[in-house]
Amino acid sequence: xxxxxxxxxxxxxxxxxxxxxxxxxxxxxxxxxxxxxxxxxxxxxxxxxxxxxxxxxxxxxxxxxxxxxxxxxxxxxxxxxxxxxxxxxxxxxxxxxxxxxxxxxxxxxxxxxxxxxxxxxxxxxxxxxxxxxxxxxxxxxxxxxxxxxxxxxxxxxxxxxxxxxxxxxxxxxxxxxxxxxxxxxxxxxxxxxxxxxxxxxxxxxxxxxxxxxxxxxxxxxxxxxxxxxxxxxxxxxxxxxxxxxxxxxxxxxxxxxxxxxxxxxxxxxxxxxxxxxxxxxxxxxxxxxxxxxxxxxxxxxxxxxxxxxxxxxxxxxxxxxxxxxxxxxxxx
Numbered sequence: 001x002x003x004x005x006x007x008x009x010x011x012x013x014x015x016x017x018x019x020x021x022x023x024x025x026x027x028x029x030x031x032x033x034x035x036x037x038x039x040x041x042x043x044x045x046x047x048x049x050x051x052x053x054x055x056x057x058x059x060x061x062x063x064x065x066x067x068x069x070x071x072x073x074x075x076x077x078x079x080x081x082x083x084x085x086x087x088x089x090x091x092x093x094x095x096x097x098x099x100x101x102x103x104x105x106x107x108x109x110x111x112x113x114x115x116x117x118x119x120x121x122x123x124x125x126x127x128x129x130x131x132x133x134x135x136x137x138x139x140x141x142x143x144x145x146x147x148x149x150x151x152x153x154x155x156x157x158x159x160x161x162x163x164x165x166x167x168x169x170x171x172x173x174x175x176x177x178x179x180x181x182x183x184x185x186x187x188x189x190x191x192x193x194x195x196x197x198x199x200x201x202x203x204x205x206x207x208x209x210x211x212x213x214x215x216x217x218x219x220x221x222x223x224x225x226x227x228x229x230x231x232x233x234x235x236x237x238x239x240x241x242x243x244x245x246x247x248x249x250x251x252x253x254x255x256x257x258x259x260x261x262x263x264x265x266x267x268x269x270x271x272x273x274x275x276x277x278x279x280x281x282x283x284x285x286x287x288x289x290x291x292x293x294x295x296x297x298x299x300x301x302x303x304x305x306x307x308x309x310x311x312x313x314x315x316x317x318x319x320x321x322x323x324x325x326x327x328x329x330x331x332x
Contacts, residue, residue, distance in 0.1 A: 054136030083172035088120025
């Protein structure tokens with residue numbers, strides 16, 4: 001028996017999870033439907049918005065006490081695009097290897113074949129998803145004077161770097177906040193999905209650029225989660241700038257490899273970790289110059305320099321003056 005995601009979005013999944021349906025003013029999002037989990041699941045919910053026939057956008061935030069398997073048998077062909085943030089979710093399609101979702105953007109092309117999704121209970125599940133069906137795409141393209149080709153079959157050939165990009169992640173983040181905000185006009189959601197499909201189509205039509213971006217620029221991209229870890233790293237450096245943790249220790253704090261940490265730190269702050277430490281040491285030295293009782297040699301030793309000349313050289317690179325010139329300038 002076919003399932004009705006085309007017409008009802010996540011309604012069947014919500015019923016299976018024993019959710020309460022809230023709409024209108026009672027919904028977290030008055031433009032859509034909020035499905036609220038039983039109280040024992042804590043703060044758990046997902047939201048569906050249905051801007052046009054053949055299009056659903058949703059945002060999910062929930063915890064399960066035991067795994068749940070949902071079988072999908074959707075007759076209408078379509079694409080499921082998902083910006084997955086966290087959780088334990090595995091997709092099983094016939095003839096394909098089981099796919100456990102990782103953080104990032106995922107795409108699945110549905111052509112009427114049954115598939116299963118197992119929602120696990122190991123972690124809090126968070127994602128923003130889009131169901132965009134073939135008739136929505138064809139109707140949108142049909143109404144335009146210009147001609148573009150985009151079909152569900154096309155999606156079967158797309159490498160993941162065509163859609164798992166920082167640009168698409170940004171659009172999904174905007175989509176998430178719009179869903180949760182609850183006041184955005186429905187046309188916004190339609191136009192946002194069109195923008196997402198357009199970016200993918202752009203990558204398809206310019207594959208060399210997409211491949212170049214994947215190799216050269218993508219490793220430098222800092223996600224919001226990455227940024228939070230990089231902030232922690234900077235906070236640890238600032239705590240003990242005169243005796244900073246090693247890069248290996250900082251990588252453990254950030255939960256990533258040392259190479260990735262170096263790349264992302266430089267993307268965030270425009271300088272390497274070593275340059276940041278050097279800069280902040282010299283800023284600290286500048287403050288110490290106001291202490292009359294401390295000689296330049298004392299300050300040099302405190303900052304870990306074996307010879308004052310090396311300290312003076314490093315200080316001048318940052319501030320443009322030697323420590324002695326700074327003191328003379330301010331009659332210190």
